[in-house]
Amino acid sequence: MATIFKILFLHCFLFHTAMSIPNITTDQSTLLQFKSKIIDPHYFLKNWLANKSVCEYTGVACSTVHNRVITLNISNMGLIGNVPPGLGNLSFLKSLTLRLNNFTGILPQDFVHLRRLRLLDVGFNQFIGNLPIWLFSMSKIEYLSLSYNNFTGSMSPLISNLTSLKAFTIGNNSLEGRIPQEFGNLENLILLDLQSNKFTGPMPNICNISTLESMAFADNQLNGVLPTDLCHCFPRLKNLYLGANQFVGEIPSSLHECSSLQYLSLEFNNFNGSIPRGIGNLTMLKGLRLQENNFSGHLPKEIGSLEQLKDLVLYKNSFSGVIPDSISNCSKLEQFQLADNLFTGSVGGHASNELSIITSLTHCRNLQHVLLYGNLLNGSVPKSIGNFSSKLETFHISNSYMSGIIPDEIGNLTSLVTLFFGKNMFSGHIPKTINNLKLLQLLSIRENQISGQIPDGLCEMQSLSYLLINSNRISGEIPACVGTMKSLRQLNLSDNLLGSSIPLSFWSLRDLLVLSISMNNFSGSLPLEVGKLDGLALMDLSSNRFSGNVPTTLGDLISLQGLLLGNNRFQGSIPESLGNMFGLEVLDLSNNDLNGEIPMSLQNLSYLKIFNVSFNKLVGEIPSEGPFLRFDANYFTSNEALCGNPRFNVAPCVSHSAKGSKRKKILFWILVPIGIVSTIVMLTMAVVLLKCKRPKQHPAEENIVLPLRRISYQELFQATSSFNSSNLLGMGSFGSVYKGVLNDGTTFAVKVFNLQVHGAFKSFEVECEALRNLRHRNLTKVITSCSNPDFKALVLEYMPNGSLEKWLHSDGYFIDMLQSLDIMVDVADALEYLHHGFPTPIVHCDLKPSNILLDENMSAHVSDFGLTKFMNEESFIHTRTLATWGYIAPEYGSQGLVSTAADVYSFGIMMMETFTRKEPSDEIFTENLNIKDWVHGCLLKNELAQVIVSDLLSSDEQAFKKEVQCMSSIMELALNCCVESPQDRMNMKDVHISLQKIKLQFQKSTGSGGMITGEA
DSSP states (O other), X not given: OHHHHHHHHHHHHHHHHHHHSOOHHHHXXXXXXHHHHXXXXXXXXXXXXXXXXXXXXXXXXXXXXXXXXXXXXXXXSOOEEEOOTTGGGOTTOOEEXXXXXXXXXXXXXXXXXXXXXXXXXXXXXEEEEEOOGGGGGXXXXXEEEOOSSEEESBOOGGGGGOTTOSEEXXXXXXXXXXXXXXXXXXXXXXXXXXXXXXXXXXXXXOTTOTTOOEEEOOSSEEEEOOOTTHHHHOTTOOEXXXXXXXXXXXXXXXXXXXXXOXXXXXOSSEEEEOOOGGGGGOTTOOEEEOOSSEEEEEOOGGGGGXXXXXEEEOOSSEEEEEOOGGGXXXXXXXXXXXOSXXXXXXXXXXXXXXXXXXXXXXXXXXXXXXXXXXXXXXXXXXXXXXXXXXXXXXXXXXXXXXXXXXXXGGGGOTTXXXXXOOXXXXXXXXXXXXXXXXXXXXXXXXXXXXXXXXXXXXXXXXXXXXXXXXXXXXXXXXXXXXXXXXXXOXXXXXXXXXXXXXXXXXXXXXXXXXXXXXXXXXXXXXXXXXGGOTTXXXXXXXXXXXXXXXXXXXXXXXXXXXXXXXXXXXXXXXXGGGGGOTTOOEEEOOSSEEEEXXXXXXXXXXXXXXXXXXXXXXXXXXXXXXXXXXXXXXXXXXXXXXXXOGGGTSBOOOOGGGTTOHHHHHHHHHHXXXXXXHHHHHHHHHHHHHHHHOXXXXXXXXXXXXXXXXXXXXXXXXXXXXXXXXXXXXXXXXXXXXXXEOXXXXXXXXXXXXXXXXXXXXXXHHHHHHHHHXXXXXXXXXXXXXXXXXXXXXXXEOOTTOBHHHHHHSTTOOOOHHHHHHHHHHHHHHHHHHHHSSSSOEEOSOOOGXXXXXXXTOOEEEOOOTTOEEOTTOSOEEOOOOSOTTTSOHHHHHHOEEOHHHHHHHHHHHHHHHHHOOOTTOTTOBXXXXXXXXXXXXXHTTOGGGTSOGGGSOSSHHHHHHHHHHHHHHHHHHHHHTOSSGGGSOOHHHHHHHHHXXXXXXXXXXXXXXXXXXXX
């Protein structure tokens, strides 16, 4: 009996022990629990099911020996939430990759149990907190990536425990303090990336890490000098990135010992001295970036030995002397950026003063970008410029003391996209061969001595967006064919000798953003067709001979920020319609023959900063409200009989009952002359001061974006507190959006593109193209961009009320029925413009609540144009599906077919979400039920009140019925937007009209005027 008892006891013990040992079932349970605690909006983990083998799960790999999970790679899936505890149970895990998701919170401490882990990558998420101490006890870890998160605090000296570490990347966080010397113990380290943090002090002494191949300390606050034995310490060094720090001193003369070096980036520091002649020994070098330092001296001829060199970027230093012709040996050169230095031209031994460096560069057959502006070249452009390879896209030689003519051979550069010849002393005519440059988007020959007429062939350049030929001696007329140049966004012909009237076809350039033809001899009247230029941000027609009335249709230019009509011969009154130009900041009507009164409607122009009607024949009261509260007397001087506030140096307006008062009349006629004399003196002084203080524009800053100034990387860095997470407004697939405040108090949003993410650069280009072409009150207003080869950002108008998503799904926020309708009407208005109000139909491709931003008045603005498609002649185009699941039209998701109908579908889904507060990815929706079917079913059963969020509906029975009736119309419209076949969907014109009717009917039935509901 005792023997039987012992056997039974041993059997139970073994069974219990077997059950407690982690196995493949444990792994499956762990992963299913993980899935249940996070949000998977795109259903990438839909095959993580209890009845399926864990080794078949997406992102999972198992060991064939132990039948356990050894790899978990769930990168780039858009997963959301805190990483729950439990993954530490995957005891055989060797590789864990959570990269490129939206995980938040802190790293789970049970990761420390992953004793077999060799690779941990949690980059590109939103993890927070100090680096956990337990992280530095994982002694077997070889690859550790924590980049692009919100980690703070300092780096622990315990980093020395990770003796197996080969790659450590923690760039783009907010770590501070000194870099520990203990890094020197990591003798197996190959890659070290600490860039874009707040580290201070000198570089640590890590000389004994002879295995190191790549060091990235860029974008910190490090200082000191480079160690003289740099190359001796790191004989295998391939990449050295130290840009955007505070380093000083010279490049070590021992640089020639770094024979494996491929990329040397020291830009944005305070280095000085010259480039060592030993640079020629770095035969593997592909990139040399020294821009924006204090380097001087000559560029050594040994640079020609770098046959692998692709990028030579030295702009904004004090290099001098002749650029060596040996550069022609660098056959793989793509970027040649030597702008803003003191380089001189090589003319010795030549019969003329032609620049030999241009001829030398033509031997570099891979060259794409040549930037030589802001030097002392003092020569002429040789005919050999026509010998550049077909890859050349940018040629920039502005402000370099160039002279002579622009040779006809320029027409050979058929791949050119941008051509800058501005601010030189070029003479002669615009070459007729320029019409061969069919891909050219920007042409600047401003501020030269070019004469002759504008060649008709210019009109053949249908890709041209920016034409800057101001401040020359060009005469004749504007060719009538200019009206066919539909790509034009900025046209500056000012300060020339052009004359006659403007051709009528000119006013068909509806996509023009900037028009400046001031200081010429144009005459005639402005036609009513001027109101067709509804995308304009600036119109400067000042200092010409225009006459006739100011067209009333100017009031249709609601996007206009600057209207300058001064110094002409305009007559008649100021149109009342100018009060419709709500975005106007500058209005100059001075020095004309205008009469009548100043329209009171101008008081509505809340953004108006400058309003000048001096030297006209105006009478009556000067408005006293709105922007007129901040104007001074200079703006109203020398008119016939203006009256108003004494601070305008005019007489008080005489009331109707006192018109017969002789005393007041006498007083009026005494004060007016005194005011006129004094204000003339003040105006003269002001004009002189303004001319004296007019800032000189940097040569590199071609005036291609109006009307706001450019913002540099350093300004963005400072305005966002070093892109601190406290200023983070949101994150998307291709980058992050931060709030920034400039020194002058200007608040903006900056969208920083993560160029390490595939597709981000393309997204930046697409969004730039879209935003610079589009002008509508319900689209995001782009202020400017900040772009260099390593950094791409868009500076956008700040929207203080955040996104619609926040107001729909965050605690403490609420919008009522009428506000929701207003927002939908705004979005429909914007989409109607994109689809029907633009010559090329435009598809947004990613319409959803997070991309609808709300300004201070809760007006909606459609944002994020990174996936936008221009339809051209086609009604459908194919593309890779990148938009957000749940909002994607069936034909977009399954076939990649994009059309305007796809936006209509997304809009319908968003309407349903707005009034039901249910996201398409809500947990109530399964494979057999989606938001569209849910709403449709309730509508058929007359149970619509069950799907509408209760807070939108009144408790009053009568009001409740009217609200449900309104909701029924809205949901029917939404369902009509979401029919399966794209050909059967409504278009946005009809959708917009229907929504407006629904809103009007709702207001009539409820007597609702709506109100703005702030944060609860």
